Amino acid sequence: MRLIDLSSAIDASSAEPDPVVHKVLTPREGAEHMCAEMRKHFGVDFDPHELPDGEFLSLDRLSLTSHTGTHVDAPSHYGSRTTYGDGTPRHIDSMPLDWFFRPGMVLDLTDAGTGVIDVARIEKEFARIGRRPDPMDIVLLHTGADARAGTPEYFTRFAGLDGPATRLLLDLGVRVIGTDAFSLDAPFGDIIDRYRRTGDRSVLWPAHMVGREREYCQIERLANLGELPAPYGFRVACFPIRIAGAGAGWTRAVALIDD
Known part of the structure; x- marks a missing residue:
């Protein structure tokens, strides 16, 4: 078995919005x-x-914050109320462990640039791969953003999912979506610019806001997704640190490949 480290380091010498x-x-x-x-x-x-x-x-x-380095966002990170279940989102220490050790699928979205990734782009990648994720697969978005990790541009130049693209993955049964970018949503500046131009509130952090209506977790700030040898055929282990009552927990995400 071969292991590929998919985690970025927590480094006090790196540029961070919230310094370590x-x-x-x-x-x-x-x-x-x-x-x-x-x-x-x-x-x-x-x-x-x-x-x-x-x-x-x-x-x-x-x-440091629980969103520094590679981490898993819990449903409680997305808001204090939900439209599913009993209306109360779960914290990271309450999430089922079997969500975080599953077959993986990586989508090559390195051509996306800065902005949003829509349903059409996700469907195009499914067609290239020749399959869709199975229920409970962990889907990883390879945007190439980790090449800028440790620099200010890491927080301003990347691509994130729009609302319909997020719902597409959840409709397929995915419960954990990962990205090598700072956020599963587009950069703050891009979001605010589109909101000011359109006045459309649905462009405001849609990937995170979907978490108020559907229970799922995000892995943010992954690394080395380009080292995965194939789009699927590997497993991902990304167990979050059990921080009581927290909206996120750090993880040492790893891909396991049977040779």
Whole structure:
């Protein structure tokens, strides 16, 4: 079995709308921290100099959003109410695990440019591939946006689904849709420009808004989709981190290919 990493790193040195703060306690600082905590919580005195090289364990502290790096959006990210079920969307820690280990299909949309991907473009790709996704398949959108990851352009130059294209995938039984772009929707500037020109509220983050009427999850900020050897015939593992009550959770998404 071959594994392909489909995840982008969480990197404090990269451009981010919400900056990542990453502070590291060195092994020496970790020893001092451990001894102070033992004294404070357990009444135990211990001299860090008794440890090899006066070191214990390093410790990383991070401040970031759950939408940094490769992550899975939960239904509760799309709004506080739904028109399905009991009207209350589920958080990421309540989603069924079997959604996130499924056969995958990757759609080559690298010619899409910046803006929206419509039903016609999705149908054209299905025709090229020669099949549609089966129910519960994980569909991945290869837009090529990950080539700009770590730069400001990553957040302004990419393509996202419009409402009808999102509904098409959900009508086929897909429950997890992934993209290598910053968002499953088009860039903020593109959305607002089209809204100001048309006055049509349906262009406002339609892929996310569909999540208020249909239960599904998005994987955003994937990477390396171009390394997948075929449009299908692989599995995707993308289990989200179980953050209680959260609208998203990070994932180390991986493609599994039987050689």
